[in-house]
Amino acid sequence: MNILVTGSAGFIGFHLSINLLKNKRFKVFGIDSLNNYYDKKLKIKRLKILKKKKNFSFYKINLLKKKKLNSLFKKNNFDIVYHIAGQPGVLYSLKNPKSYVLNNTAATKVISQVAKKYSIKKFIFASSSSVYGDQKKFPISENFEKKPKNPYAKTKLESEKIVIKTLKKSKSKYIIFRFFTVYGPYGRPDMFIHKFLYSMKKNKEINIYNSGKNLRDFTYIDDVSKILIKSLNKKIYNKILNICRSNPILTNKLIDLLISNYSNRKKVKLNKIDFVEGEVLKTHGSNKNLKEIFGKLIFTDIKKGIKNTVKSFKINNA
């Protein structure tokens, strides 16, 4: 089976690829523009690990280059596309919304059109819990009203609509997964956990938004990869599903876990600041529909997930 993973040098695309590559019958093709939203060295580091596998090939391509994509599809006969590439980050989207229109909305349009042209079997898209914005009722189900409150969320919702519109009457079936704060080894340095780890290492002060009272439904990367891979053999067609542990944790509790795993004696300079515009206060998804389809799913406990993440950070600096 020939599988294309967009964003394979990114956090989630890398883990998904590594896990797909364990199956020797899969040929995994990674694409990434290797943009410099965060330190490119981390992307190169992830790619170095992937390139050790014989059944992996990498192409440095920007998804906006339709011609290049077309020739890659023509040559390789892909069965499956995992569209994981994108411009993430809530706060950066307030500063540079253009990057979101290009790398989320426009890029999704191009890849879904090319996937349709080559009649790939399944198109699996990485969307985000941010499309829900601030809700009053919890846990959040897929059918709740969408209230995107920043350019990141708006372009992810727009991308979902593009996937649906392009593929709904085609031979290619789509699955849209809405991820809730994914974390783990080799995580993104702009996200809270790795930002915190880097700050601890360098003895730097760290800003804690909303005085640490935010609640986030943290979901461990291996759980996400497993579900993404299981969905290859599931008869799920044209569906939208949350991927979450459905068990949110307070930022202040998470900080305790990070400090105790890093080193009990570590003194960290916390700068508790007020609410930050554009941020969502609480995420807590429902995984009821996910479990109905996938059966019994066991989600990694946050204590174990953080332990693994801190361990990898100490060994690999990532």
Ligand SMILES: NC(=O)c1ccc[n+]([C@@H]2O[C@H](COP(=O)([O-])OP(=O)(O)OC[C@H]3O[C@@H](n4cnc5c(N)ncnc54)[C@H](O)[C@@H]3O)[C@@H](O)[C@H]2O)c1
């Ligand atoms: N990490 C999370 O908690 C989380 C939560 C919800 C949704 N998501 C979504 O999952 C996806 C992956 O997130 P991540 O955390 O791995 O981010 P990431 O930034 O680590 O990975 C994204 C990768 O896509 C690449 N990319 C961006 N624009 C591109 C383009 N035009 N052409 C080719 N490659 C391009 C980047 O270079 C990067 O390596 C994103 O779409 C994000 O919106 C992530």
